[in-house]
Amino acid sequence: MMVYDALEAVSGKKPRLIMISALDIRAPDAPFPDHYDEADRALSARIRVVHPVYYEWKYKADIKLLRRTGFEWTIIRPGGPTEEPGAGSASIGRAHLTSRVSRDDVARVLFYLLDREDASGLAIDVAGGSSDIESRLDEVIKK
Numbered sequence: 653m654m655v656y657d658a659l660e661a662v663s664g665k666k667p668r669l670i671m672i673s674a675l676d677i678r679a680p681d682a683p684f685p686d687h688y689d690e691a692d693r694a695l696s697a698r699i700r701v702v703h704p705v706y707y708e709w710k711y712k713a714d715i716k717l718l719r720r721t722g723f724e725w726t727i728i729r730p731g732g733p734t735e736e737p738g739a740g741s742a743s744i745g746r747a748h749l750t751s752r753v754s755r756d757d758v759a760r761v762l763f764y765l766l767d768r769e770d771a772s773g774l775a776i777d778v779a780g781g782s783s784d785i786e787s788r789l790d791e792v793i794k795k
Contacts, residue, residue: 671726679711730761732752734752741785744761744776744789745792753778757778
């Protein structure tokens with residue numbers, strides 16, 4: 653991955669990479685996460701049939717990043733995006749696939765993560781929900 657190589661080549665303090673992935677990115681043969689309900693499982697199975705190449709390459713990119721140790725990184729895994737105005741709230745952590753999230757709220761998550769060096773090495777799921785973004789991010793990061 654050329655971006656990863658470029659970050660590793662930076663001399664001195666390296667910037668942290670915040671990468672946007674997607675909710676439900678996992679090995680193709682991995683079981684469903686324990687918190688998934690029937691609706692999540694059905695949607696996951698359907699999406700993987702419709703977009704198999706997308707999920708394959710997102711998974712490969714995530715795995716390559718997880719193996720990198722030459723720079724700090726955080727992965728954001730948002731659910732299905734909407735064009736609705738952001739509400740400043742989301743489900744962060746164990747999120748359900750069926751809860752779509754506003755692009756505005758994903759941008760807000762990114763904004764709050766810019767100065768959160770303590771989020772390095774984390775993959776954070778984000779979906780539509782009712783928790784205050786900044787407060788919930790703080791809880792998830794501190795776990």
